[in-house]
Amino acid sequence: MATMTRTQLTVRPLLQADIRRARQVQRAAYGADTPGTPFERELRNGLAQYLAAVEVTPAGAPPALAVPPRQGSVMRLLHRLVATPDGTDVLLGYAGAWFTHDQLHIVTVAVDPHAQHHGVASALLLACYDLALEAGSRTIALEVRLSNERAQRLYTRFGFERTGRLRAYYSNNGEDAIVMVTPDLAAPAHRDHMAALRSELAAGG
Numbered sequence: 001m002a003t004m005t006r007t008q009l010t011v012r013p014l015l016q017a018d019i020r021r022a023r024q025v026q027r028a029a030y031g032a033d034t035p036g037t038p039f040e041r042e043l044r045n046g047l048a049q050y051l052a053a054v055e056v057t058p059a060g061a062p063p064a065l066a067v068p069p070r071q072g073s074v075m076r077l078l079h080r081l082v083a084t085p086d087g088t089d090v091l092l093g094y095a096g097a098w099f100t101h102d103q104l105h106i107v108t109v110a111v112d113p114h115a116q117h118h119g120v121a122s123a124l125l126l127a128c129y130d131l132a133l134e135a136g137s138r139t140i141a142l143e144v145r146l147s148n149e150r151a152q153r154l155y156t157r158f159g160f161e162r163t164g165r166l167r168a169y170y171s172n173n174g175e176d177a178i179v180m181v182t183p184d185l186a187a188p189a190h191r192d193h194m195a196a197l198r199s200e201l202a203a204g205g
Helices: 015-029 039-044 120-136 150-157 188-202
Strands: 009-015 048-057 087-101 101-111 139-145 161-166 177-181
Touching: 009 015, 009 139, 015 039, 015 087, 015 101, 039 048, 039 177, 087 120, 101 120, 120 139, 120 150, 120 188, 139 150
Parallel strands: 101 139
Antiparallel strands: 009 048, 048 087, 087 101, 139 177, 161 177
């Protein structure tokens, strides 16, 4: 696996130029029969925020496509473009969230199958968590397929709890969705949990 001197995973806003690659990731992660995300419309939606997890590769170094995040805060570079004239960046995954009155609703998370199990989804979830804090949201909510136990375990690790079930939620196959919501983001126990998790992930855990 490449070291961080050759590549770096970071999170930034999803750009118009990323849409073609984001669609490729979506099809690879969820299949061609999954309804496509209207990225162009979502990027114009003032109540939505889409994030891209990209691997930055200096010139002359082959992309690793699998480097865990090593920075203390994934939002530190959120408003910076990560590509440089001498290097390239590869979009490995993305997440989309909608802002409501007091809740951040994560509507999609997708990671290229070749880059899974290397911290990409965790980096995106941390970025969404930071977005929620910056917006003053009380909680974060999402839906996940009933059959996607691996994703449910990841969300549980981030403090999400099952709060309901939506029958036949997914239009492509009629599968149920599990609704998961975090505790109050301001609760000291949850803040301590997220701080410990951030440190663990930054250390490559």
